[in-house]
Amino acid sequence: MRPGVEPRKPFRDNPRLILLGILLLVGALIVMITLADRSAQLSPDFLSEVVLYALSAADLTMLVALAFVLARNIIKLLVERRRALPFARFRAKLVAVLLGMTLIPAVLVLIVGSELIRNSADRWFSAPIDEVLGSASRIASDYYLERQTVVSDNAQRMARNLAAVDLSADDVSAARTLIVPEVTQKRIGMVEVYRIVPGNGNRPAVVPVVDVATPALPRTYVRASADRLAARVAASGEEGRALEPIGDGGELVRATAVIRARGTGTAQGVVVASDYLTGELAAHFRRITEAYEGYSQLRVLKRPLAGVYLSFFLMVTLMILVSATWMGLYLAKRITRPVQVLAEAAREIGAGHLDHRVQRETADEFGSLVDAFNAMAGDIAASQRKLERSRIELERKHLDVEARRRYVETILDRIATGVVSIDSGGRVSTMNSAASRLLGLPAAAVGQAATDVFARGDLKPVAGLLRAGAHPAEQSAHEIALARGGREVHLAAAATPLHGDGSGSDGVVLVFDDVTPLIRAQRVAAWKDVARRLAHEIKNPLTPIQLCAERMRRHFAGAPEATKELVDECTGTIVGEVESLKALVDEFSQFARMPAPRTVPSDLHALLDETLALYDGLFQGIRIEKRFVEELPQVRVDPEQIRRVLINLVDNAVEALGGVERGPVPVDGREDLILIATHHDSPNSVVRIIISDNGPGIPAGDREKLFMPYYSTKRRGSGLGLAIVRRIIAEHGGSIEVADNSPSGTKFTIELPC
């Protein structure tokens, strides 16, 4: 629809169209009544070919229209009821009542009216009327026949008399003499004599000879009709009779007779005798005849006539029925439609279409209701808009909070501090990845009871911490040590109870910090201090001891042989041990004075290749294998220190496999293998160097002590090698771990940041 164009109103809502329809209906009724009234002027053919067809067609049309209107609306009501549309039941009841109020009286009137028409048709006829009309008609007919017979007898008598007269003669006085007495004696009204002459072809012609008429006969008759009658008789040779109306309403009863010549019997003329019936008498006879014919026709057509009336009656009834039915349906709709529209609008509002409004159609109470409804819809729309704005604001705040929450989660997830929150029900509500890693708990622990989660043997210190933290007023902080993968992890743990706005507890937060490197560093620092003191306190007396021992050997150089041997042996032992002590003190000094690494971007693979090349061909029964990754980024390291680390670790591996003292073929038949592998962990930005052997391995209890100074499993080790290794790696920002190799042996893993 084009904007701005008002939609066309349906028929039911257009009073002008309704008025026009009513006027058309009334007009049709008037036409029908007029037609019935003027049917007298209509010809029988028109009545039977047009009027009855039109009536029947109109009946059928009305019947079809009625059936259509009823069927359409009944189906519509059924569909509405099935769809459970509002007011469908009410409307169906209303329509049923209105239809009942229309159909039942109309059908009753139709039945009663039809019966009345039939009864009336039966009463049209009765025996006395039959007798009267029949007798009158017979009398009139007999009178006519009698008059014709009399006229015919006179004509024949005159024809016989005229047989002796020469009709071809010029003098017709003889003929006139014969016929004048017939007229003057009033036995006949008019006599006309014709002479037969040969005509064209075989058909003879007639020529008027003489005619005599009574003065009482009106002069309005036409001679031509007598001429035609005479010619027909002359042609056929048979007598004829005719009834001819004349101008004043009267009639001439005519009869003819052939004049035959005496002796030969040849037809030589024709006599036409006419008797005059006055107009009044003829009119009487005509009325009698018409009355009788009308009555006869009425009787033979009694049943069809009743049918015609029934057809009229049926059509009017159907017209009323169609109109009343439509009107009933229309009224039902007019009553229910406004309410239905309001219900529909309420559904639209309920569905969220708050801009939906109802168009006011009437100015009555329904119109006021529509106004109130529209006002209510406007208020709801305004409230809805306010709510929508609040919702948007709330949503925006929620998004902010959510972003903040995600931010905090990200921080918690990224920090090295482990955080576990326990809700008021004692269940683990959150746990960050650091906590999961430090405590060795899976992510599935979230949601489980904390007592169950921390019931594991290695987590019992955490359970104790949790119990301590459960007291609302206390914040407990402890250092706890957990065994993790065969090594000890030191955690600084704190349990903090959570308090909400109320007085009750909202749970506990456990915070864990891995202080293992700190403790290690503290220990290394302590050992460095010890080493420096030892080096200082021990190295100083060694030189005098050594000098004294050498002086003693020189002093006893001249002594007896036995003494000299004893002194040489003792002083040699003293000098040797002093040298050993000096070497030991040098190592301690080196450990204590290790310089800070000078890192440069280095290619670890090249550094590894260069370092491992020192071992080529050195050991016959030990295979050193390299498994490097294809791509390894440059790493900032001090090449000398890293080379020292590698040599230390490879030497330890060789030592674990038997060292240089072992033969080319192992005793147990297995091949000794030292595997050096590299790995790049790009997500964590670290490079790993794994040095493993398939030797006897290290007991789990000794692994943590391996990196402590002065701890050695070797007979002649100083116990500082792995301590120096750990220190170098730590000063590069990395870490070193030891673990069991699979299936046997030891595996050292170095992680260096890249």
Place this chain on the structure above:
Amino acid sequence: MAGTESTRRRVLVAAAVCLLVAGLRAAEIIRVTPLAKNGRIFVSFEMRDAFNDDIRAVIQSGLTTTFSYDIDLRRSATLWFDKTMSSATVSASVRYDTLTRRYQLSRMQDGRVEESRVTEDAEMVRQAMTTFEQLPLFSTTPLEPNAEYYVRVRARTRPRNAWFFWPWDRDAASGVARFTFIP
């Protein structure tokens, strides 16, 4: 008063059809006899038992009664409607004069008055209305030699069948005669 009487009379005329049809329905057989000679198809037909008492009563009441006959020369078709080669219409009308006790008879063929006469003989009226002898209706020119044709005659009345609720003809009288055209 005279108007009311006249109205009733006119309506009676229209309703008379019902009786005519009732009479015709009892005599629905028309005997048809075609004859080909001298380049024409001569058709004779007779509607038997058409003049029953009801028809006579209608005629005696003074109503002009017309029997119309539609005569078709047709050729049968196997898979389609039969083909109408030629058609003609003849009719016979009669009006009884109660006063003179005479019947005014007339016959027409395709709209032309062929015959008109007055008679007092009811039997002659019956014959004139129902029996037609050797009417030269069709030419043999369009006919194929040795082909089979048939002549169908259907009778109608006027005023026509006019049952008050369904005035249309339902079962007009008819007759058919088949013949093989041999020149």
